[in-house]
Amino acid sequence: MDDAPQENTGKANPFTVVPIEITISVGKARPLIRDLLKLTRDSVLPLDRRVEDPVELYVGDRLIARGELEEMEGDNAGQLAVRLTEVTDLSGEL
Structure with a gap:
């Protein structure tokens, strides 16, 4: 791909409106199979x-x-949310 700056044609990037699913991990459980049953x-x-x-x-x-x-x-009382405290950089490392 060309690394030169792209000329702004006035059109929005269509990928900016594509929804993405984010999974929130609150923890893991490691029960024994006998306990799971x-x-x-x-x-x-x-x-x-x-x-x-x-x-x-x-x-x-x-x-x-x-x-x-x-x-x-407010109107969304009781709904869970996440307040971000750390965000990865472009290389993907925290």
């Missing part, structure tokens, strides 16, 4: 993180950011 409604599955620990944001399998879970207020 005993799970029922109302079972509690402990995770490897605490409530105040940062969550990780992924696009596919690529880590793109870290943040803190928050609860929305």
Whole structure:
């Protein structure tokens, strides 16, 4: 591809309006299979993180950011959100 600056033709890049799915990882569980087979409604599955620990944001399998879970207020009260605390640079490293 040509590395020269692109001339602005006044047209918006069509890729800017394509939605992308971001997965938020709050933790992992590692139960034994025998314990997994005993799970029922109302079972509690402990995770490897605490409530105040940062969550990780992924696009596919690529880590793109870290943040803190928050609860929305106002019209969206009760809805979960993430406040970003770290964002990857262009090389993909935190």
